[in-house]
């Protein structure tokens with residue numbers, strides 16, 4: 026088990042001009058942690074992972090495994106196990122031969138190699154599949170072979186780049202549980218890359234949300250969901266309303282804002298919010314935390330339903346409140362509610378949170 030540190034790591038590609046693909050990234054990953062780099066396409070997560078793997082060297086900054094500086098060490102000298110989106114298995118070899126590959130390169134003896142291959146196949150629940158050909162396996166099984174191949178060398182870090190992208194939705198959910206179990210059982214420090222926020226939330230101890238090469242926030246899934254640092258994180262993780270509201274008063278860790286109907290509410294804010302009376306605050310509130318009531322209920326905001334989408338488990342509504350579109354997710358909606366109807370909304374002040382722009 027080993028911790029992994031990225032200190033002020035930047036990467037500029039010669040062809041890409043002056044913009045940094047990865048821009049001054051500081052991350053400390055604890056030994057045994059399942060850590061995810063999450064963000065939209067092009068945000069720099071793969072480039073960051075490739076620098077940890079040694080496929081790219083940083084333009085500036087340092088990468089350490091424990092106390093060891095590995096910044097400019099080639100991939101084969103880092104003891105990392107890699108798992109890719111396309112599995113990268115050898116189709117003409119058996120499962121056992123694929124898994125044994127890294128051991129062969131490391132000149133591990135036959136008996137020891139067989140023992141470790143069996144152990145790794147057991148770990149990924151593929152005991153007895155050693156003699157199968159790769160093309161006789163399902164996509165999910167192939168991905169588990171790729172995991173076994175990465176784990177068999179007992180890597181110091183396990184690096185996974187969108188390993189579930191090629192699987193269908195159901196298999197993806199099953200396999201993410203498996204990967205998490207295998208990582209915790211093996212105790213290997215894992216760095217996982219995905220653009221899928223649900224996957225990141227379900228699997229990770231902590232997540233770094235990235236955008237435009239920069240880390241926007243690092244935290245546990247609950248923290249990132251309930252306390253997004255800025256408007257980008259609030260909108261990227263799940264769905265969120267980010268309301269622009271006038272500030273009536275500002276305290277050390279609270280801000281009092283005026284809702285569209287005029288009512289003032291005091292909501293939690295980060296200590297360094299920097300807001301003042303008479304400015305405007307961005308306030309995040311999740312659609313599922315807003316209560317749907319009748320337009321006549323006292324104290325409720327009133328608005329007009331502009332869109333209504335039934336998803337089975339719940340209904341997504343878009344409600345126009347004094348010109349501001351507000352997303353609402355409701356488990357129960359009144360029978361016969363249609364677009365154009367007036368509704369009341371209850372905004373839960375304890376669930377509202379001030380975000381930075």
Ligand code: ATP
Pocket residue numbers: 038039040041046064065066067068069070071072073220
């Ligand atoms: P995706 O999910 O689409 O893979 P990503 O978040 O992993 O995206 P990166 O692949 O790290 O993003 O790319 C970050 C930025 O760096 C992008 O603007 C990309 O075009 C650029 N980039 C990546 N690799 C290279 C390269 N080898 N040469 C030049 N530019 C590159």
